[in-house]
Amino acid sequence: MGTLSLPPQATRVGLAVDVAAFAMHAGELRVLLVQRGELPHARDWALPGGFVQPGEALHEAALRELRTETTVELEPRHLEQFYTFGEPSRDPRGRIVSVAHLAVLPHGTVRVTGGGHTLGADWFPAHHPPRLAFDHAAILDRAIGRLQLRLEYANLALEFLPDAFTLPELQTVYEGVLDRSLDKRNFRKRILAQGILAASGERRSGVGRPAQLYRRAKGARTAAL
Amino acid sequence: MGTLSLPPQATRVGLAVDVAAFAMHAGELRVLLVQRGELPHARDWALPGGFVQPGEALHEAALRELRTETTVELEPRHLEQFYTFGEPSRDPRGRIVSVAHLAVLPHGTVRVTGGGHTLGADWFPAHHPPRLAFDHAAILDRAIGRLQLRLEYANLALEFLPDAFTLPELQTVYEGVLDRSLDKRNFRKRILAQGILAASGERRSGVGRPAQLYRRAKGARTAAL
DNA sequence: CCAAAAGTGTTCACAGTACACCCATGT
DNA sequence: ACATGGGTGTACTGTGAACACTTTTGG
Known part of the structure; x- marks a missing residue:
């Protein structure tokens, strides 16, 4: 076997993950958002996410971003990749492809604070979110659709509860x-x-x-x- | 607005698409495979696929790879992203993330020849494929699962027929x-x-x-x- | 007239929906 | 006693599954 390396025609892109993390509060479905501290979209709310590190699996990156950008008390009970967003123009910094994940956090995991380079983190009504950075409104829409599909299909509802x-x-x-x-x-x-x-x-x-x-x-x- | 560029912590990975293209022949579901002409996995069969080009959307890359690696006579009737495979070890050449697509080709599109740097292309029984390169057996499995889900749900069956x-x-x-x-x-x-x-x-x-x-x-x- | 494939109805079991009242507890 | 939320059953309707014979054509 010869020495193998990435062929020159391989486009190198930034690889990111974004996480739509849901929980129930007072009978309402809420999604965890972070307030961005950096350009672009500084001070806008966004789904937690960031770049995948070398040697890191996609789901590991999703967990890490959830843990470092927000302080959630418990482990996600469900984590699932649901769509990859790769429009060339979706991020003004360059070609960044985001593998979007859906997470369910159990009840009681409600205390969050910002971490990393975010200004803060908080829960918002998932069906009526604030204005979101990048294409995150489209990502959230699709996440809710997938969550609704999975709900009955995969007794995912139990993951929201103690x-x-x-x-x-x-x-x-x-x-x-x-x-x-x-x-x-x-x-x-x-x-x-x-x-x-x-x-x-x-x-x-x-x-x-x-x-x-x-x-x-x-x-x-x-x-x- | 300041000058925006990819932040230094962004891991650059090779971004690829793979396409599981299906058609019916003689009452049997078949999948389009290409025979690799290069290492790794030279002479093994694989799903058509390759690197996304700069500025190219994911579905465009999937169509382009289908057209250049094989000579298919007609346009796919359906093209849908279904999962992204990103295990760090899935490709020995380095970190290559593949956004896998599902395509349906209409009946009559049966003539294929290899193109690009492949040794050839041909149809194989989708439920009983030959040994495949990389993690393509897992990709094909998942593609068939998605195809079965979509079949009734989205009258996808019509796309197989004239x-x-x-x-x-x-x-x-x-x-x-x-x-x-x-x-x-x-x-x-x-x-x-x-x-x-x-x-x-x-x-x-x-x-x-x-x-x-x-x-x-x-x-x-x-x-x- | 025979082979080959197209076409046709009924019955049963199960799942989803609509709908209104009584029960157990704390104050 | 009353306010609050928990708990219960039945009838109807639509959908999916099982199942065998007749019809139309070409050779």
Whole structure:
């Protein structure tokens, strides 16, 4: 075998990842954004992201950017590449191709602060975001579409919640992601028929009647692909 | 606005596209492969692909590679990015990230010859391909999965056929892509209920009873996304 | 008249939808 | 006692699956 190296005709481009990280807050789907501290688009809000490092896999880069640009308390429960944005004009600094990722953060991971060279980080309503830098509005649109597809298909809804949760809580996840309300009886019937939940016997008290707590049944798989 | 250029921390990687181009032949789903003429993997079969050029959009690069590495007679009827492969070790020449595309070529586009620096090009059974270079077996697997998803969802099956076709022909497309047989009566019922086909009045003769020819009904959309 | 392929209907099971009231607890 | 949210069942409708015979043509 001869010595192999990148052939001269290979265009070198900047390779970046962007991450649309979602969580539920007060029944609303929210997305994690950072405020840019540098040109271009300084002071605009953007999806966390940055350049992939040599030897780093794409999903590793996505995790690293999430951890360094924002301070999130917990690990993402789901991380998935969903589209690659490569229009030559999408970034004024040159040819930068971004592999966009979708992440789900569990409830409780709400405290974020800016890190790295950002001015800050915060959660925003995913269905009504502020003006975003670059083509990030298009990336976010597509991320929400993919999230809605995955929701039922891959019991992704559970990743938004702590280990033990009530059915009304699970329903608010569905409603927040789909951005519409669902019938309570049909929802419960459908979810329980899947057999992926097990009642834990405990109950959660609050205002009104206490709710049954459920957990992921053992033997329930954690979403393929 | 200041002068903008790629920041120094931006890793430069080789950016490539690969194309899994499918067509139907004799009731079988086939994929277009090229035989590599250069190291690494010289003489192995691979998906057509190559480096994106400066200023070129990803889908343009995919079309160009398809046209220069193989001589296909017609335009692809469908071209869609479906996954980006970026494992650092996937190519021994260095860090090369490949945005993989799925293409559908219409029936009749069967004549291919090698072009560029390939030794040749040919069609192979998509469900039983030869040994492939790099990680192209994984890319092909994922391409077939996406094709199966899109088939019904986005009436992609029509793109495999000429303008006028019979229902039995359409059924062989479904069967070839899904790699299983379907019930004739249920298939016809389901397809006709969608209302996207219009009988053309003509019939196609051959052995046995002549079949009704259909066309895409006007007003039927050509698959979103 | 025979071979070959096209064409045709009914029944059943399951899933999704619409819809309204009672229950358990805290205050 | 009342306010608050949790929990429950039934009827209807549409869709997908199983299943066998008749029709039309060419040779």
